Amino acid sequence: MTPEIDWSSLPFGYYPTDYNVRCAYRDGKWGEIEVTQSDTINIHMAATCLHYGQEIFEGLKAFRGKDGKIRIFRLEENAKRIRESAIGIKMEPIPEDLFREMCIKAVQLNERFIPPYGSGASLYIRPLEIGMTPRVGVKPADEFLFVIMVTPVGPYFKGGFKNTNICIMREYDRVAPRGTGRFKIGGNYAASLAAGEKAHALGYSAVLFLDPKEKKYLDECGPANFYAIKNGKYITPASDSILPSITNMTLQQLARDMGIEVECRHITVDELEDVSEAAACGTAAVTSPIGEIDDLDTGKKYVISKDGKPGPITTKFYELLSAIRLGEVEDVHGWNTVL
Numbered sequence: 001m002t003p004e005i006d007w008s009s010l011p012f013g014y015y016p017t018d019y020n021v022r023c024a025y026r027d028g029k030w031g032e033i034e035v036t037q038s039d040t041i042n043i044h045m046a047a048t049c050l051h052y053g054q055e056i057f058e059g060l061k062a063f064r065g066k067d068g069k070i071r072i073f074r075l076e077e078n079a080k081r082i083r084e085s086a087i088g089i090k091m092e093p094i095p096e097d098l099f100r101e102m103c104i105k106a107v108q109l110n111e112r113f114i115p116p117y118g119s120g121a122s123l124y125i126r127p128l129e130i131g132m133t134p135r136v137g138v139k140p141a142d143e144f145l146f147v148i149m150v151t152p153v154g155p156y157f158k159g160g161f162k163n164t165n166i167c168i169m170r171e172y173d174r175v176a177p178r179g180t181g182r183f184k185i186g187g188n189y190a191a192s193l194a195a196g197e198k199a200h201a202l203g204y205s206a207v208l209f210l211d212p213k214e215k216k217y218l219d220e221c222g223p224a225n226f227y228a229i230k231n232g233k234y235i236t237p238a239s240d241s242i243l244p245s246i247t248n249m250t251l252q253q254l255a256r257d258m259g260i261e262v263e264c265r266h267i268t269v270d271e272l273e274d275v276s277e278a279a280a281c282g283t284a285a286v287t288s289p290i291g292e293i294d295d296l297d298t299g300k301k302y303v304i305s306k307d308g309k310p311g312p313i314t315t316k317f318y319e320l321l322s323a324i325r326l327g328e329v330e331d332v333h334g335w336n337t338v339l
């Protein structure tokens, strides 16, 4: 039975679904996949995830396409990335096949929560792994739990695809130069909350963090990657402290397909003077165009969008990537897993 949900007004929040899937790593091996209706986890109060931040996660989406089929976007990339995150903070890497099987299972079991084609909504898939071993001394766990939960989320742009403003703040760093920025871990988010809340309170959608070592180069845009269009080229920051966004990787390919040159390199703050478009990119929004970037420390305002509208390349990216995920255009790179 299809639930009575107003799909297009759903927030990006937790809406309960029927099932989640779990798999435990114990005695040196992954166990059986478990399907449960419970949305709570029983954890020892001394577990390493609670004390020492052993938590990693992923975020991807499933869509109901134009042809009625269900598509999961770039699942293999998320499977690879969560392994890197696990290795990065001494957790057990999840076999890619297990990740894939559990993802598909979680989506299929909750099929009635996959929003209808045309609603702009999707089924958000959130895999997470946590360290379960009780410890007081600082040491990695040797038991882990891998869980995949899914929840329907509404369209990111509720009032239409439009610009937001962001700010540069030198008061906070999201990550350390040789720290954990390139891994998708809960701890990085905890470290970004104070800066993010301050930016929101000042009316900005996000903070454009600078590189934590020299404070010279652009780094990440809140919990998303950053790119800009400069002299017709796609430029995006390259650094060890940046999480390799699958959306960014995808947009780079779309740019090349469109004949746009791609440069992954250091980008200095003053280069913002000469960009014609800028945006934050990630699974939640695809691409979120930026109107203006205000440097709160120098008072300088970089007006990116002269007419207040999203730029043509960013708009094209948004439309094309949305169309690929919905099966409206041919998936030439084989990015979708079609169920």
Ligand SMILES: *Cc1c(COP(=O)(O)O)cnc(C)c1O
Pocket: 059, 184, 220, 222, 223, 224, 225, 243, 244, 245, 246, 247, 248, 281, 282, 283, 284
């Ligand atoms: C998840 C995430 C992104 C976006 O990655 P996608 O794979 O495109 O969703 C960017 N930055 C950070 C810090 C992230 O955690």
